[in-house]
Amino acid sequence: MIRSVVRGSGSALPKRLVTNADLAGRVDTSDEWIVERTGIRQRYIADDDETTSSLAIEAGRKAIEAAGMEPASIDLIVLATATPDQTFPATATRVQDALGCNGGTAFDVAAVCSGFLYALGVADSMLRTGMAKRALVIGAETFSRILDWEDRTTCVLFGDGAGAMVLEAADVAEDGPGILVTRLHADGEHNQLLYVDGGPSTTQTVGKLRMKGREVFRHAVVNLAEVLNEVLGEAGLTPADIDWVVPHQANARILDATAKKLGLPAEKVIKTVESHANTSAASVPLAFDVAVRDGRIKPGDLVVLEAMGGGFTWGASLVRL
Ligand code: UT7
Numbered sequence: 001m002i003r004s005v006v007r008g009s010g011s012a013l014p015k016r017l018v019t020n021a022d023l024a025g026r027v028d029t030s031d032e033w034i035v036e037r038t039g040i041r042q043r044y045i046a047d048d049d050e051t052t053s054s055l056a057i058e059a060g061r062k063a064i065e066a067a068g069m070e071p072a073s074i075d076l077i078v079l080a081t082a083t084p085d086q087t088f089p090a091t092a093t094r095v096q097d098a099l100g101c102n103g104g105t106a107f108d109v110a111a112v113c114s115g116f117l118y119a120l121g122v123a124d125s126m127l128r129t130g131m132a133k134r135a136l137v138i139g140a141e142t143f144s145r146i147l148d149w150e151d152r153t154t155c156v157l158f159g160d161g162a163g164a165m166v167l168e169a170a171d172v173a174e175d176g177p178g179i180l181v182t183r184l185h186a187d188g189e190h191n192q193l194l195y196v197d198g199g200p201s202t203t204q205t206v207g208k209l210r211m212k213g214r215e216v217f218r219h220a221v222v223n224l225a226e227v228l229n230e231v232l233g234e235a236g237l238t239p240a241d242i243d244w245v246v247p248h249q250a251n252a253r254i255l256d257a258t259a260k261k262l263g264l265p266a267e268k269v270i271k272t273v274e275s276h277a278n279t280s281a282a283s284v285p286l287a288f289d290v291a292v293r294d295g296r297i298k299p300g301d302l303v304v305l306e307a308m309g310g311g312f313t314w315g316a317s318l319v320r321l
Contacts, residue, residue, distance in 0.1 A: 003178025004127040004135070004167040006321060007069065010062025011163040011289035012055045013276070014046040020156070027152040034156050039252025043159025043277035045144045053085045053094040055162035056140035059285070060099055063136060063164035074166070075104030076132035078123045080115025080139045080281035082310070083146060084108060087200050095138065104132060112194070113248050113309025114184070115139055115281030116163070120305070120317055121182040127169040138164040139281035146196055148208040157250075158209075159277035163285025177299075177320045181234040183227055184315035190219065194310040220254050220308045225261040227316040228306055235318050237302075239264045244297055248307030249273035249283040258306075270296070280309065297321060 019042045020031035034040050046055070056079060064071055079092035092106040105126075111118040116139035123135040140162035147155045172178055193215050198207020224247070232238060239262045247255050252273050259269050272287040279286055284305050291297040301321045308314035 001172065001174065002128050002169055003172050003176070004124040005170045005172065005178045006165055006319060007168050008063045008065070008067030008166045009164065009285065009289040009292050010059045010066055011161065011286045012058035012062070013044040013161045014050045014055065016045050016047055018043055018045045023156050027150065027155060029152045029156055037253070038157060039271070039273050040157065040277045041274045044161060046142045046160040050142070051085050052081055052083050052140045052142045053091050053098070055142070055160065056091060056095050056138045056164070057098045059140065059162035059164040060095055060136050060138055063166045064099065067166035069134065069166065071100040072102065074101040074134045074136050076123060076126060076135040077101060077106040078109055078119040078135065078137050080109045080111065080119040081141055082110055082112045082115065082280060083142045091140070101136065111309065111313040112311060113250065113278070113280045113283070114307040114311070114313040114315050115309070116284045117182070117305060117307045117315035117317055118184055118313065120165070120179070121184050121315065123167055124179045124182055127167060130169070133169050135167045136164060137167060138162060139283070139285045141280040141282045143209070143280050146206060146209050153213060154209055154211050157278050159279050161276055161279040161282040161286050163282050163289050165285055165288070180318040180320060181231045182315065182317040183230050183234070184313070185223070185227060186311050186313045188311060190312045193312070217251065217254060219312060220250065221257045221261065223308050223312065223314045224254070224258045224306055227314055228258070228262055228304060231304065231316045231318045237318070241302060242268060242304055243301040244268055244270055244291065244303045246270045246284055246288045246291065246303060246305045248309070249276060249287055250278045283307070
């Protein structure tokens with residue numbers, strides 16, 4: 001059967017490290033509050049010369065190197081972001097040009113923190129139906145540019161970064177590698193719980209992020225547990241079969257609560273939220289790449305990726321490496 005097989009991953013972070021103590025000098029907060037409520041200790045914030053595309057290009061280049069492929073052989077780039085360089089053209093086309101993946105298809109996907117799962121689902125469908133052979137799937141964000149730095153309830157939660165995966169369509173055995181199942185959901189009823197108060201068609205400004213954190217938290221735990229059970233059920237598997245969960249890194253308490261709801265031991269959950277904070281669409285591929293490079297995620301492992309974000313949107317994908 002034809003499946004999309006993960007051939008390599010890469011990631012990138014801005015140079016500037018910002019600690020909780022640094023933020024406590026800016027808004028009325030403390031390292032203690034941030035660590036206790038979120039698990040976040042630090043984040044990386046882009047300088048003026050670092051952009052969503054520059055981070056995406058670095059992550060993409062590393063992923064292509066890890067896959068051992070020629071950039072020109074990549075015929076699809078799907079880039080998930082809510083903070084594109086420009087309203088148009090798609091940031092994916094800047095990445096395509098910089099990496100020399102000329103020809104083929106390149107476009108952006110917007111599903112905020114679930115963006116990487118959406119991008120992966122789209123790329124997987126295109127690979128399995130023969131519309132492309134090799135895909136570079138990227139999640140990249142500079143959320144620092146849409147934060148209200150006076151609002152302590154949101155500005156302490158996010159960071160910038162990028163993560164990427166190279167997928168290739170391959171004929172594999174039933175028990176072979178590849179993306180086994182992806183399930184994506186959206187419920188627009190909850191638009192106003194997490195949104196940006198600007199945009200080209202409404203205010204002609206970029207706007208700032210607004211969030212009702214406690215309500216988002218409540219929905220996140222329920223939705224994530226449901227979609228994880230859904231992909232496992234589709235594949236005829238149970239939580240005990242999973243080697244690793246790579247969740248969206250929004251809050252350590254959401255990760256713990258979701259793992260507990262599923263009966264998954266905490267040691268199987270990849271956590272990078274303490275050092276990267278919430279990097280929106282970048283968080284899943286960034287955490288995945290960290291765990292591949294430090295040797296935790298290995299060939300043959302069964303990994304589940306999951307995320308939930310503005311919209312609401314949420315989704316999960318089950319992948320054998
Ligand atoms: O990636 C997209 C998905 N996003 C998420 O998943 C985020 C989900 N939500 C969360 O992670 C949590 O709800 C937060 C971390 C945002 C907030 O944690 P919480 O335990 O829900 O706190 P809260 O909003 O109920 O606020 C508790 C108190 C409030 O003070 P009062 O009203 O009790 O006096 C806040 O004003 O904490 C206060 N507070 C802060 N204090 C110090 C809020 N932010 C801060 C802060 N420093 N940075």
